[in-house]
Amino acid sequence: MTFDELLAQYEPKVAAAFREAIEAIKSSIVLKTIVERLERGDIAGAVAAVQFEPEAFAALEMSLREAFNAGGVGMVQGLPSLVGPEGLRVLFQFGVRNLEAERLIREQSSTLVTNIMADQRDALRLAFETGLAAGRNPTATALDVIGRVSRVTGRREGGTIGLTTPQVEFIYGAKGARANLLSGEPELMRKYLNLKTRDRRFDRSVLKAIREERPVDTAIVSKIVSRLSDKNLQLRGETIGLEETRTALFSVRDNAIRQQVEAGKITAQEVTKKWKHSCSEHPRMQHVQMATQNAVPLDMPFVAPDGTMLMYPHDPKAPARHRIGCKCRVEYDIDYIAAGLRRYRARTA
Structure with a gap:
């Protein structure tokens, strides 16, 4: 689903x-x-x-x-x-x-x-x-x-x-x-x-x-x-x-x-994540700017322009101003080539 x-x-x-x-x-x-x-x-x-x-x-x-x-x-x-x-x-x-x-x-x-x-x-x-x-x-x-x-x-x-x-x-x-x-x-x-x-x-x-x-x-x-x-x-x-x-x-x-x-x-080093803005009618400009930032490693937070750190949209630890009504997404990217090579080396070692 x-x-x-x-x-x-x-x-x-x-x-x-x-x-x-x-x-x-x-x-x-x-x-x-x-x-x-x-x-x-x-x-x-x-x-x-x-x-x-x-x-x-x-x-x-x-x-x-x-x-x-x-x-x-x-x-x-x-x-x-x-x-x-x-x-x-x-x-x-x-x-x-x-x-x-x-x-x-x-x-x-x-x-x-x-x-x-x-x-x-x-x-x-x-x-x-x-x-x-x-x-x-x-x-x-x-x-x-x-x-x-x-x-x-x-x-x-x-x-x-x-x-x-x-x-x-x-x-x-x-x-x-x-x-x-x-x-x-x-x-x-x-x-x-x-x-x-x-x-x-x-x-x-x-x-x-x-x-x-x-x-x-x-x-x-x-x-x-x-x-x-x-x-x-x-x-x-x-x-x-x-x-x-x-x-x-x-x-x-x-x-x-x-x-x-x-x-x-997989390893944490093989995963990155990217903030995706929802293109809503009344966007948070900070979230728009976050969507322009480069992808970050799995264990690193996204950092909003005001210094707020969020592991993903609607992070429970984030203040309400960054959560309420937010419709942003997060996209995870796994480096399957790196993961495959690592497994291949382990198999042939």
Whole structure:
């Protein structure tokens, strides 16, 4: 399976696993418990009532592991075989139980889940505090956070569950979309019309309020914010699908090559790698420049103009500015002539 085929299969699968985890968490919430705790001013208790636990993300971790293993197999299947010292063909193989491979995927998945949970606690706290500070009663505040049950689907829609802290601030904060739409100030309300994640079906209502220089109707704002939340949750799922799938695939491709080195089938000196830019619409100029650099040995990092070192695109150790949204590739080149000569000499020695 090619790299593009792996991306096409696993990016949406990882994104779907994230959304399913969020749906399961939302369906387990007891509204009454959260309202009672908010009535007592117990923000921490309300946050704890939303049960974000590692077990909820088991399917997400499994989908990442599947992508990782498939990426390793796909990498070695794309490499031609060599002739060994005894004249037999040497097949490149990927060991799914390789200790380093196991460590890489375990560390990636556990870090992802840990980060989701930590940020979610902050996001929930912010949403509860913002709602109460704005004068909304505990029930309305709780529903704003956990979403309202749809009469059509029977599922909770809208809410902040699963959104990042910046997304919560962006939608529900004191200077967020909801506050702007309720402000009655044309300049602030007009900001909503620039949002890429808005539901355009509400544009006419917002434009009418702008013309009349009045706040958008409260009931309409609730619907607008609900759709904005759902679309931002979808966006977050897609972002996780892109980032985590690519991280898994690039790390396992590197690991698959190193497994061949450890097995003595090739040497690290016979492998070079080249940074390939994606030619995206809004490129990182540093990555464009990296693509013009010469190939580097397997064990050497690529060095960005700002001094950042990356072993491959989406290197987990690299800062977010070099990872988030990056669609660059890395191309490995094995000197098969040198490898063949080395094996021939070993066979005839």
